[in-house]
Amino acid sequence: MEDLKTREDFTAALDASAVDGMTVAFWASVAPDRQAVIDPSGRVKTFAEVNANANKLVRTLRKAGLKAGDSVALLCSNRAEFVETLAATQRSGLRITPVNWHLTVDEIAYIIKDCEAKALVAESRVAAAKPAADESPDLLIKLSVGGDIDGFTNYDSALAEQDGSDISDPVRGNQMMYTSGTTGRPKGVFRPQAQVIPPSMLSLRGYDPETSVQLCAGPAYHAAPLAFDVSAAMNAGIPLHFIDKWDSEHVLKTISEKKITHLHLVPIMFQRLLALPAEVKARHDISHVQYVVHGAAPCPPEVKHAMIEWFGPVLSEYYAGSEGGAGFAITSEEWLKKPGSVGKRPMLLEVRILDEEGNILPPGVPGGIYHQLPPAGAFTYFKDEAKTNANRRDGFFTMGDVGYFDEDDYLFLTGRNAETIISGGVNIYPQEIDNELIKHDAVADSSTVGIPHDEWGEQVRAVIMLKPGYEPSDKLAQEILDFGRQTLAAYKVPRGLDFVTDLPRSEAGKIQRNKVRAPYWEGRARQI
CATH class of the missing domain: 2.30.38.10 (Luciferase; Domain 3)
Structure with missing residues (x-):
């Protein structure tokens, strides 16, 4: 890389490796001993180790009968095996669907079956993994990560039997993220061919393979951390530090001590960092941070101003969705001239x-x-x-x-x-909640809405109309919420409940959720 031609050759080879999903293999060849993934436990894996396990996993899945075009479901927290599984599917023509491991057994099983998964890689800490797999008869292989799961093959044991050298016939894989719809069940956002972005373009965000370090502080199964943290680090050939659970001071300490240069955050994370005592902030050097990308939820202007004042003009905001489209982005300098905009x-x-x-x-x-x-x-x-x-x-x-x-x-x-609630950067679809609450014997109708919340942006609130013979009470409200808790993921359960005698409906008979929501937002602008 001493002269221009060598740099051009290097860049061309890197970009070519992405075409067939072998970017991690490229970095393993040029920097085998460089740290690739650092788990929350402190476990470190190099690019050579991640690449070898990706090859071994491809051979394991092929031995089980999977072929290009088949689907793999990944039910795993922020740890090295997440990256290895992603790298394996990228080079084997397989389609990966990361699954939110906080969901219920029924919700996880639905996604496994709906994405037509032939393989499931699941972490032993996820209690729902076995019962969800038991409801998924089309799985050809089930691998357990981080420990044993009854009826699963141990991930490490399975890979130990395979060759770690690069596969000779790489085929670019794909991914399908799930985004819920207003009618209840989540839906996969499917593209017939994978989108391949040349890794060299990451230099536009200031990535340098020799000095950059990435932090992933959000769940890797979400589209934004997966793209901006996990995939970015894999493509840029830089260390990826995983954090598994948010702790504001720990995050700030990690940014400081690990010399983090790049990270993705959502506004509630900004707010929690800003809420740290001044003496805690002063203890931790953040001058090396070069790029903080954020989106997924509305960011109050005063919060963004405070972050720019603290971190400097390194914030880059995006507006996009799993569905794609052109997408918008805006730098700190632009945003300060156009406060509140998401880009040109x-x-x-x-x-x-x-x-x-x-x-x-x-x-x-x-x-x-x-x-x-x-x-x-x-x-x-x-x-x-x-x-x-x-x-x-x-x-x-x-x-x-x-x-x-x-x-x-x-x-x-x-x-x-009005159908979508964004609470702490997470999309929540109220129809899913209504579909469960309506099953309670006392509930005649339900309209779940998002109400203002200073920290989370919005909070889930159930608005309930009771059947004749039932009277509103705190006891009944708690009973209905507990009923919902039996089938809904914890973050979807309403934090409160209001009783009404009537719910507004359109001429077509559909609940007018915007009218239900309006009184809660009276006198307060609902930001986006």
Whole structure:
């Protein structure tokens, strides 16, 4: 890499390795002893070790009968095996679906079956792994990580039998993330071909394989940490420090002591870091941080101002979704000139602001945000043509958000589909909750909404209409919430409940959730 030609050759070889999913193999060849993953426990794996295990896992899965195009479900916390499984699927033509391991047995089993998984890699700490696997008869192989699970093959034992050398026939794999819909069950965002971004483009974010260090402080199964933390570190050939549970001072200490240069956060993490005592902040040097990317949830302007003042102008905000589209991004310098914006109108794919009739609205007038579908590789909701068609309009799709462009073509978000609650950066879909609460004997109708919360942005609240013969009481409210807790993941369970005598409905009979929500937000702008 001493002269320009050598640097060009290096870059060309790196980008070529991504085409068939062998980026980790490339880094293992040029920097085998470099740290690749550092677990929360302190366990360290080098690029050579991660690459060897990825090859061994490919051979293990092929031995079980999997072939290119088949699906692998990954039920695993932030640890090295997550990266190894991802690297294995990327080079074997397999499609990976990371699963939120906080979900219930029924929810996990649904995703395993719906994504048509032929293999499940699950961590022993996840109690739901075995019962969910038991409900999934099409699995050809089940591997347990971090310990044994009854009926599973131990991950380490299985890999120990295989050769760790690079496979000779790599095929680029794919991934399918799940995003819930307003009708209840989550849906896979499916693309027939994987999106391949040249790893060399990461240099635009200031990545340097010799000096950069990545932190993943959020769950790797979420799309943003998976893209901005895990995949970025794998492609840039830099160490990835995993944190498994948020602790503000521990995160700040890790940033300081491990010389973290790049990380992805969400606004609630900003707020918790900012809430640390001044003397704690002063103890930890953060001058080496070069790039903090954030999105996934609204960020109050005063919070972002405070973070820029503390960390410097290193924040980069994005607005995008699992469905894709052009995406928006805005640097700290731009944002300070356009506070509240999520970025300028993209150059490649068009974005339109439309009214309910589909007319394009002028600058300054809010409307539905519609993103142009790419000419090739457009997504569909897996096995759900109706849902796919429902968000399309003339070659554009919407994620349900509302906003406007200003006179300089900067996008400002003003609201979103009433069906979606964002609490602490996590999307929660109220229909899923209503579908469970309505099963309680006392409940005639339910309309779950998001209400204001200073720390989380929104908090889940159930609004219940009772059947005749039942009277509102604190005891009954708690009973209904406990009932929901039996089937709902903990973060979806409403934090409170209100009784009403009537719920507003449209002429078509659909609950008008925006009207249910409105009184809670009276006098307070609902940010996006």
